[in-house]
Amino acid sequence: MNLSPAEMSSAFADMAAAGATTSRTWGFDEVTSDPGNAYYQTWNGSTPTINTGANSLQNFDNVVAAANLKANSIRLIVTLTNNWSDYGGSDVYATHILGSSLKIS
Secondary structure: OOOOHHHHHHHHHHHHHOOOOEEEEEOOOEEOOOOOOOOOEEEEOOEEEEOOOOOOHHHHHHHHHHHOOOOOOOEEEEEOOOOOHHHOHHHHHHHHOOOOOOOOO
């Protein structure tokens, strides 16, 4: 999420030149308070606020565009959640959606 569009294009071009046709990328980063850097959504109670700014979904659009440049043609597998509490994941969903103190391990 912290690469410029030019850096993304270069990275995907290098992958394509090496013969890669598919790449996995993150489509998640949930937080419970604004960390001041890149994140996709912040949770306050059971309601998420989606970050559509330049440090989030707008930049994700750049990832998709760079992967799909005609010269690169890299297919993306977008991972939509995780189990790492540092990046939100299952713990955030269990706590904020279900109102549970259950921790996923």
